[in-house]
Amino acid sequence: MRSEVTALTVRELASDDLDAVAGIEQASNPNPWSRSLFEGELRMSPSERHWIVGLVDDAVVGFAGAMFVGEDVHVMNVAVDPAVRGRGYGRALLAELLMRCVAQGGRQATLEVRRGNMAAIALYRHFRLGPVGIRSRYYPDGEDALILWAHDIDSADYAAVLLRLGGRSGEAGD
Numbered sequence: 001m002r003s004e005v006t007a008l009t010v011r012e013l014a015s016d017d018l019d020a021v022a023g024i025e026q027a028s029n030p031n032p033w034s035r036s037l038f039e040g041e042l043r044m045s046p047s048e049r050h051w052i053v054g055l056v057d058d059a060v061v062g063f064a065g066a067m068f069v070g071e072d073v074h075v076m077n078v079a080v081d082p083a084v085r086g087r088g089y090g091r092a093l094l095a096e097l098l099m100r101c102v103a104q105g106g107r108q109a110t111l112e113v114r115r116g117n118m119a120a121i122a123l124y125r126h127f128r129l130g131p132v133g134i135r136s137r138y139y140p141d142g143e144d145a146l147i148l149w150a151h152d153i154d155s156a157d158y159a160a161v162l163l164r165l166g167g168r169s170g171e172a173g174d
């Protein structure tokens with residue numbers, strides 16, 4: 001299924017998106033994932049992973065993905081093309097991803113974020129993802145990771161949060 005979020009179209013990641021996704025990742029992450037790492041994610045079962053891309057005028061402008069660990073949704077990566085940041089796309093992508101993950105049985109969300117990544121931390125705060133711990137020197141360059149969690153993401157209250165933040169589908173799959 002496809003869904004319109006502001007000017008953004010969201011659908012599941014496909015192999016044709018991999019070059020664009022790897023390019024955005026390269027421009028976004030100090031230790032970027034390789035193209036083949038994303039390719040490997042596509043080979044995982046839908047019960048283990050959910051990856052989406054956001055498109056404007058058919059061009060990929062961002063992506064987000066999560067791993068399922070039981071009822072825990074581990075957000076693995078989210079990034080928006082630097083040229084179009086600050087337009088609500090990151091918020092809409094994460095809202096859509098979490099809606100889809102809730103529809104697949106997710107009840108909690110967690111992720112690691114660089115301690116100094118203020119933009120991402122501010123984004124996650126909108127999603128009630130709060131710090132529960134620190135992984136010391138988690139990243140290859142020695143930066144600490146904050147561990148964030150949000151509970152009860154399957155509640156009606158949280159569904160309203162996701163709707164407000166730009167999620168639309170509430171359904172798993174394309």
Ligand SMILES: CC(C)(COP(=O)(O)OP(=O)(O)OC[C@H]1O[C@@H](n2cnc3c(N)ncnc32)[C@H](O)[C@@H]1OP(=O)(O)O)[C@@H](O)C(=O)NCCC(=O)NCCS
Pocket residue numbers: 028029077078079080081084085086087088089090091092112113114117118119120122123124126
């Ligand atoms: C984090 C990221 C995905 C946000 O995407 P975006 O499309 O620019 O974000 P949005 O426009 O949807 O903004 C949503 C919220 O994020 C926060 N935010 C975004 N950019 C920010 C900035 N430069 N400084 C502070 N807060 C910022 C704000 O809270 C904002 O909400 P507000 O507009 O109500 O204040 C983007 O900055 C990015 O790709 N960063 C590099 C990759 C990365 O760090 N990913 C996270 C890995 S854990």
